Structure formats: structure tokens, C-alpha cells
Amino acid sequence: YALVVAYDDGGGASSIIRDVSGSNMIGGVIIASFDEDEELRQTLASTDRPHVIMNRVLPGDSHCIAIDTRAAALTGVRHLVKLGHTRIGHLAGRLGRFNGEMRREGWAEALTEAGLPVDEALIVEAGYDPARVSDAVDRLLAQGVTAIHAATLLTGAAAIARLHALGCQVPGDISLVTMHDDLLARVVYPEVTTVALPTAMMGQVAVKRLLRQIEGGEAETGAVLLAPDALIVRKSAGPPKGA
């Protein structure tokens, strides 16, 4: 098989999927799109090519593969609870979408199992945009948090930069954990405590499921959620001040 890559930076995924699916050269499609659920469902209904949806679960579609980021958030926030934090802010990605909601749920679950209140005022949305992080961090600090759970590595790094700029010691004054692990986590000071995500495996599983459909005989259906990898303890999280 040869790989054909089509890229759209927002809103045009449906027409790409239709074009690609209409070509006789194409055996199947792997979709990594954040189109609205209903739009994506209609697009897929209009084609009959083998497909796999990656990095999200589309309710009602039987070919989805995603990472259990709810579990990743749970692991990260549990680590903060164990260190003694009781007021833990959630620097969210885009709420209302699959990955954003999964992470919020994991954060809330860790608080609930520790008997801590789930205070909506401790959730601030910064999307995936570092430019929005400074304001988000300031709002969390105004709520008296001693630790921040950042839904993405990039916004987590930006949050640490903001804390430095405010003169806050990390982790002396404020701790931070995030999820996902790549080089960025090790070029930030201090190095970032994070939960690794099996992103490469997600790609491999997506390709395998697609090939099984193309080559006949799709045994496996239904959404698959890959468990996160281990918590990687580095330097960005410690006990709360005075603990």
C-alpha cells in the first residue's frame, strides 16, 4: 500500500473524505478530524470505503481508536493528591469535545475518589493555544490553587513559563503535571512530570484495523481505548508549600 496524506486546517475534512473515498485508487481512509460529530457521521454515511477514526470516539461508529485520556488525567491528578494538594486547577483543552471532556472527567474523578470537592471554578479553558495560557494561569491562581493539571503538554509548558514570569517557584509555590511525553517535556525547566500516551501505538492499531477491513473479514468492531503509559515523575510537581 502507498500512503496518501491530505491535510485540512479546519472545517474542510468532510469534502476531503468525500473526494478521497470517491477515488478508485483509495483502499481505505484513516480520519483524524475534529469535525462536529453530526457532520462527520453524515460524511461517512455518504461513502462506503473502509475507514478508521483515530484520536476520538464518534458515538455510533464502530471503527474508532483513541487513547484513554480520562485514565491519564486520573493518574496525573492522583499524583498531585498523593503529594498533598487539595486545591488542584484544571487547565483544560477544548471542552465539549471528546478529548477535552475525557480529561476533565479524569480530573474530576481523582478529586472525587479523594473526597475533595469538584469545584467548576477550578476549570479554565485555554484550548491548545499557548497564547491563552497566561490569562488562564492567572485565573487559576486567583482561585487559590496550589497545583495545576494541564490537559496538554504544550499548554503545560506555557503555564510553567507564566509561573516563572510571575515569580512563582515551580514546584516550590505551584506544582504542575500534564499528559503526553515528548522532547518538549525535557527542555522545559523544571522538567515536566507527565503521563505518557501511546500515540505511536494508536497509529499502528488504526492501520491494522483498516487493513483488516480492506482485506476482508473485520472481526473487531467498536471503539477501542488504549490505556495510557506510566506516570513519569520529573521535577515539576512536589508537596504544597508549608506541607
Next chain:
Amino acid sequence: YALVVAYDDGGGASSIIRDVSGSNMIGGVIIASFDEDEELRQTLASTDRPHVIMNRVLPGDSHCIAIDTRAAALTGVRHLVKLGHTRIGHLAGRLGRFNGEMRREGWAEALTEAGLPVDEALIVEAGYDPARVSDAVDRLLAQGVTAIHAATLLTGAAAIARLHALGCQVPGDISLVTMHDDLLARVVYPEVTTVALPTAMMGQVAVKRLLRQIEGGEAETGAVLLAPDALIVRKSAGPPKGA
């Protein structure tokens, strides 16, 4: 045209180029490979497909497109000289290869035009590997540098992390400039002063030159070096201590 992507993580580019070029489905090849010059020349001589080499200049090949990182390094080091630094270390990528040598030349040229000595002891190679940066930074500090010119953004970020870990203020004690600009430059503390590189344009020019060959009539031959974009002054560089 459809895009076919083949990836090799070291040493296998020649066989990929041969395989791809032997297929009747392939109109042309864009090569972004760091194979040795002589090996790449032999591979290309054994195929007759239209091709463009991107991100390096292969001497003797008439279809190369790269960025003038010599000029980018010159611009960055000039900025440090203008701030008053006279002992400026070069945190090099891989010396002996096209991009590494271009950057070293730009560093040396800026020193020479300012009447400063070009001291080989101020060059330390860390490749493109953050894990090697701590040792490299320590060696530059032992040479008494007051500023570091980092050949890559990722190693520049890692150098700043090492300086923090050593208790050095950036830029109060040690300044740093690098080249290339992406989100990473703005999630490091302090934000990184850098020279932007026209990487997207390099890709566009590569595709245009390839299409011109495929569609007949290659007017343009010879290596093209794209000028870097502007210096972006952020917070990681200031006057030397006591200046």
C-alpha cells in the same frame, strides 16, 4: 498529483529513493535526507526521475533548495555583539554536514566582522539531541562565555533549562539566541530571541521546482538558498553582566 510519503530514520534513504523511482506511479521525488554526499550522488545517478533535494545543498546536483542558515546565524550573533557580548559560544548541531557547517560559518563571520577572535574552544557540538546539551553548556560556561548561540531551537531551549538548573539567570547572567521560530520558542521561560526560518516556503519552492521538471521545461537549475526571515527579539538575550 497524490502525495506518497516514505520515511526512514537513518541510512536507508538510498534504497527508498531507488524503490520509489522505479515505480511507474511516481512522477518525481522530493528528498529530505542526510545521507552522505557521495552515497546520495550515486543513488541519484542510478535513477532518472525528476527530483529536488530539500534542506541541504548537494555539490554538483542542480536541484537543491535550502535555507541560508549561515545568514541566520550571522544575524543572531550580530544581535549578541550589538548587546555588548565579546565571548559568545556556539552550541553546534552536527558539524561536518551542510546545515551544521553553514551555522558555524555564520557564527564565525559575525565575530570576524566585529573584530573578535574566532576561538574554536567556544564551539561545542550537541547534535540535535537535548540529552547532550547539559554537558555542552557546562563546557561553554567553563570557557567563560557570556552568551550562547544555539544552532537549533530545541537545543537552545534545553540550554536555557540547564542554565536555570545551574542557578544562572537568563539573560541576566547568560544570554541566548537561536534560530527557527515555532511554538516552542514561546513556551520556554524566558521566551526565546530567534531568527525565523522560511521552512514552509522551502517546501513550497521544492514542490514548484519538482512540478516544473515533471511538466517539462526546467528553466531553473542550481542550488537556491532562501534568505532567513527577521530577527525576533524576545527576552532571552540582554547586555552582558556589568555592562
